[in-house]
Amino acid sequence: MAKINIEPVRAFNVMRTIFGGFEEVGVSKNDCKNFKREINLFINEYDVEMMVENLMKKKEHLPDFSCEYFTDDENCLVGLFWLDGESKRNYQVFGDIMSFDATYGSNRYSMVFVPFTGIDNHNNNVSFGAALLASETAETYKWLLRCFLKAFGKQPDVVVTDQDPSMKKAIEELFIGSRHRLCMWHVMHKL
Incomplete structure (x- = not known):
C-alpha cells in the first residue's frame, strides 16, 4: 500500500x-x-540511483522513451535528460519553435529543472522533454542539447530562452541552423 x-x-x-x-x-x-x-x-x-535505474529500465523496454545521464568523478549526478513517446510526437508536430529555461535550484539537491516546451495549435503548452542539471554552465547545456539532438534527430527552427549567456553559447555551437530569440517576458521582468 x-x-x-x-x-x-x-x-x-x-x-x-x-x-x-x-x-x-x-x-x-x-x-x-x-x-x-x-x-x-x-x-x-x-533515491537518485533508483530514479536513474527506473528511467533506464523504461528506456530499455519502451521504444519511444529516451533517457541520458552523466555523473562526475565522485559518481554524483550532474545531468539527467528524459522524454517519452508523447514528447516525441509533440516535437514532430509542433517542434518548429522550442523554448527552454532553467528553474531556480529550489529542490533539495540544488539541481535546476529544465523543461523543453512548445505551443500547439490551440496555444497550449506541450512538453518535448525535461532535464535536471547540477550546474548551469555552457558545458552542461552543450551536453543537454547533444542529448536533445540525439533523441529527436533535428533541431528546431527557433529557440526561445532567457538571457542566460551559457545557454546562448551552447545554442550557437550546437543549434547552428536555429534562430535564437529571447523571451520577452524575461526581458521585461528584468527591466
Missing part, C-alpha cells in the same frame, strides 16, 4: 477491515507509521 501512496493509518484501517479487526492485523498503527518512516529513510539514501 505504501507503493501506491496510501498513508500508514489508512493502510492499517484497510488491513483491519480485510482481516476482520484490530487484533487480526498483527501490527499496530504505530508499527505501520514506523515501517513507512524506515522505508523513507532507506529510499532517501538511494
Whole structure:
C-alpha cells in the first residue's frame, strides 16, 4: 500500500477491515507509521540511483522513451535528460519553435529543472522533454542539447530562452541552423 501512496493509518484501517479487526492485523498503527518512516529513510539514501535505474529500465523496454545521464568523478549526478513517446510526437508536430529555461535550484539537491516546451495549435503548452542539471554552465547545456539532438534527430527552427549567456553559447555551437530569440517576458521582468 505504501507503493501506491496510501498513508500508514489508512493502510492499517484497510488491513483491519480485510482481516476482520484490530487484533487480526498483527501490527499496530504505530508499527505501520514506523515501517513507512524506515522505508523513507532507506529510499532517501538511494533515491537518485533508483530514479536513474527506473528511467533506464523504461528506456530499455519502451521504444519511444529516451533517457541520458552523466555523473562526475565522485559518481554524483550532474545531468539527467528524459522524454517519452508523447514528447516525441509533440516535437514532430509542433517542434518548429522550442523554448527552454532553467528553474531556480529550489529542490533539495540544488539541481535546476529544465523543461523543453512548445505551443500547439490551440496555444497550449506541450512538453518535448525535461532535464535536471547540477550546474548551469555552457558545458552542461552543450551536453543537454547533444542529448536533445540525439533523441529527436533535428533541431528546431527557433529557440526561445532567457538571457542566460551559457545557454546562448551552447545554442550557437550546437543549434547552428536555429534562430535564437529571447523571451520577452524575461526581458521585461528584468527591466
